[in-house]
Amino acid sequence: MKLKEIVTEKSSLWIFGYGSLVWKPDFKFSRSKIGYINGFSRKFWHGDTFHRGNKETPGRVVTLVEDSEACTWGVGYEVHGAQIEESLRYLNIRESSLGGYVTELVEFYPRGEDEAVLALVYIATSDNPIYLGPASSEEIAAQIAMSSGKTGHNIEYLVRLAEFMRLYCPEVEDDHLFSIETAIIAMLPYLINKKRSMPVF
Ligand SMILES: N[C@@H](CCC(=O)N[C@@H](CS)C(=O)NCC(=O)O)C(=O)O
Numbered sequence: 001m002k003l004k005e006i007v008t009e010k011s012s013l014w015i016f017g018y019g020s021l022v023w024k025p026d027f028k029f030s031r032s033k034i035g036y037i038n039g040f041s042r043k044f045w046h047g048d049t050f051h052r053g054n055k056e057t058p059g060r061v062v063t064l065v066e067d068s069e070a071c072t073w074g075v076g077y078e079v080h081g082a083q084i085e086e087s088l089r090y091l092n093i094r095e096s097s098l099g100g101y102v103t104e105l106v107e108f109y110p111r112g113e114d115e116a117v118l119a120l121v122y123i124a125t126s127d128n129p130i131y132l133g134p135a136s137s138e139e140i141a142a143q144i145a146m147s148s149g150k151t152g153h154n155i156e157y158l159v160r161l162a163e164f165m166r167l168y169c170p171e172v173e174d175d176h177l178f179s180i181e182t183a184i185i186a187m188l189p190y191l192i193n194k195k196r197s198m199p200v201f
Contacts, residue, residue, distance in 0.1 A: 013084050014119035015091070016108045018042050018074035019062040020051070021122075023160045026094070027087040029077040033110035034168050037121065040106075041070035043176060044140050044158075047130035050098045051151040059147035059154035060132060060140055062161070063101070063124035073169045076108045076119055095122040100130050137176070141183035145191055155184060 016037060017025060025032075046063040053059025064072060079087045095101040101122035108119035124131055135143075147154035162181045165174055 011084065012078055012080045013087075014108055014117050015077045015079065015087060016074055016106060016119040016121045017077065018064065018072050018121070019161060020157060021077075022075045022164045025075075025077055027077075027090045028079070028083050029087065030080045030083065032075050032077045033113075034073070035076050035108055035110040035113075036071045036073045037064075037106045037108055037119075038071045039066060039068055040064040040072050041067040041176070042072045042074075042174070043134070044144070044180060045131065045133050045135075046100070046124040046128070047132040048099065048147075048149060048154075049130055050149055052149045052154040052157050053147040054149055057147050058130060058132065058143075059149055059157070060143050061099070061154075061157060063131075064121065073165065073172050073174075075168075076110060076117070091122065100124050100128045102128075137179040137183045141180050141187060144180070145184055145187050158184060 012030070015021075015029075016035075018037075019042070041064070042062050043065050044060045044062055045065065046061050047053065047058035048061045049055045049058045051059070052061060077087075096103075099122070101124050103120050104123050105118055106121050107116035109116045126133065132143075144154040144158055158177075158181060162177055165172060165177060
């Protein structure tokens with residue numbers, strides 16, 4: 001189905017965010033809903049050489065990995081009229097050009113609603129040149145602890161996502177996310193002792 005076919009006759013489009021988009025959409029939208037998509041799990045398996053890292057020390061950010069047993073919670077944003085072109089132009093630069101994500105269409109289920117709506121989602125696939133793939137929580141935490149980029153420190157990226165999940169989806173267990181957060185917290189005394197540039201955000 002082409003994008004133009006999902007922009008309904010009301011000229012509205014849903015965009016699903018599950019990483020930095022849940023706490024920093026940075027585009028105009030008409031309304032947003034907390035909800036989930038089925039068949040994907042969120043993993044810190046994508047590299048980032050711009051926003052939260054650089055070419056020498058790539059950061060780790062999230063992408064979606066197909067998993068028929070999983071669902072991923074995030075935020076759906078509805079954009080109308082001129083907001084559609086504005087948001088897509090902005091996200092094309094932020095997500096695709098700078099972040100290496102491609103777009104897919106998924107069914108988004110707003111919390112408490114039975115009906116799904118089609119939504120655009122930005123996913124980094126394993127054939128992506130800066131895709132980093134699986135690693136242990138400790139390895140991922142160590143990489144995050146040492147990375148920062150044009151938009152800020154990689155620890156901020158992790159902490160803001162964990163905060164979102166605790167605040168808006170407290171009932172959701174995300175072992176992958178929270179095990180990395182726990183590993184980062186365990187590392188803090190070492191990082192402070194090493195006087196590494198600790199992030200202030
Ligand atoms: N596509 C995911 C992940 C988006 C994401 O985290 N993209 C990075 C690009 S590598 C980004 O925008 N980072 C901005 C930031 O780190 O503040 C989402 O829907 O939230």
